[in-house]
Amino acid sequence: MLAALLCADQGYRVNTATLPPRPGPARIALLGVLQILSWGGSFYLLGVLADPIAHDTGWSHQWVLGGASIGLLVASLLSPRVGRLIARVGGRKVIAAHGLIMAVGLAMMALAPNLAVYLLAWVVLGAAMATGLYDALFTSLGATYGMQARPIIVGVTLISGFCTTVIWPLLALMVHLLGWRGTCGAFAVLVLVALFPLYRLALPEHVNAPAHQRAEQGAGEPLAPSIYWVMTALFAIAAALMTCISIVLLTVLQARGHSLASAIALAALVGPAQVLCRVIDLALKRQAPLFTALLSSGMTAIGLLVVEFVPSLVAWGLVCYGAGNGLRAIVKSTLPLVVVRPADYAVVSGRMARPALLAQAVAPIACGYLISTLGSEAMIHMLAAMALLAFGLCLWLARLIAQRQALHGQAAV
Structure with missing residues (x-):
């Protein structure tokens, strides 16, 4: 029984007649690029900025890095609520809003006059991570397409897997030219003008399943x-x-x-x-x-x-x-x-x-x-x-x- 289960195709299916069109290669590639920006402006940000921030401000290096832990803690607390929100209104609205939240967090970091505001910026970035990184995006795709989301997810990870290869050199160049505060500010503008409209372009509208299909899914x-x-x-x-x-x-x-x-x-x-x-x-x-x-x-x-x-x-x-x-x-x-x-x-x-x-x-x-x-x-x-x-x-x-x-x-x- 176990051997057959491992080899067979598995998973609940969704009614393909009611699905929105699956993203083509261009939109899958776009989602991968947008994920690079999403991860680069949050999870991987301190890989380059931690030392410049600590050196410029005099804040403890441990506290500077601790900001990322605070962000992940906030993301963990919000993730169940984000899942319910995606189920109710769809991933397109939630993930597009992630770009606005991230822009606010990065702007706060750029302007932070003290450590408290810097850590508060990471609280906002934690909300951005909960609403826009892999968990939220793949949850949205899985809820929409069921097992048919698998090739879309794999395609996105193929592109976004180069995140640090792209983002860390880009951030290092920006820090060299603009300083860490200028880098956070410029990245805030970038995600504001890119993530919100382009996620709305790349992701389908939320479609409420007919009553009979919801009954079948819940059976x-x-x-x-x-x-x-x-x-x-x-x-x-x-x-x-x-x-x-x-x-x-x-x-x-x-x-x-x-x-x-x-x-x-x-x-x-x-x-x-x-x-x-x-x-x-x-x-x-x-x-x-x-x-x-x-x-x-x-x-x-x-x-x-x-x-x-x-x-x-x-x-x-x-x-x-x-x-x-x-x-x-x-x-x-x-x-x-x-x-x-x-x-x-x-x-x-x-x-x-x-x-x-x-x-x-x-x-x-x-x-x-x-x-x-x-x-x-x-x-x-x-x-x-x-x-x-x-x-x-x-x-x-x-x-x-x-x-x-x-x-x-x-x-x-």
Whole structure:
């Protein structure tokens, strides 16, 4: 039963006759570019601006970086409400408004006269992250198109996967020319004139399903609490793992004896591996999210175990990790469609996003504490253990879903 479930196409379907037209390649590419701007103006902003802000203002570097944690905390608190809002009015309005919210947050940061206003700007940017990053966009696409959203999501991640490649050099150039305050102000103008109108162009209008279709969508079994919590824990651990590695990878590699240049070169392997696995996934045109989830968590675990125990093969370990992590965004947006009714998808996805965002908010603090108290080797052990735990949860989830499908089969007979 489990083997058949892994190989078969899975997920609740939506009535294609009532769907708005799916975005073509041009609009998918546009969504990918807009996501680069969305992530660059929020989640990845301090990758370049943290040092200039701390140097110019004299504010503690820890507090400057803490702004991002505050933003992620706010995003986690708002994510369930955003899911309900998307279910009610559609993703087009919510995600377009994200551009306005982000512009306000960046403008506040540019004008911040003190640390309190700077941190308040991150509260606003947290609201922007909740309403416009992957969670909101993919929830909107999944609620609209069901499993047919998968190739759209993969296409968006192919483009947006180059975010840091594009955004960090752009931000560095802007800081050099305008200073950090000028950069925040200019980026605020950019997202204001780009995100609001272009998201409205790229995303379809919200279409209320007819009453008979809503009844059909709501006719299935409710989501079992065991499946919900295992899936939520899996997403939270995977999100924390990704955040931890993005923060400590260079530190860990240098502690293992690599020079800074060598560590950067090795870390650079992760990005192409992420993109390559998404290209392969798009080419295969499979609709088997559970298999993809096991592949993602398994490759991530194997990659980090190689990094930990086989230092001579660290490059291959990072490629394997990158491939597994590259599938993570696809898994997070499509795996719930295996067990969640289309009518409930946006609300359930919003609820599942909260623990993952909380884990990402706590991860920088936890990583810093672990490295400072127990050292880099303890950090490597922790990363590998988290990856193994995620793979174990994925296996458990597959078993729970197989049992659920078996019960449905018996009920049908």
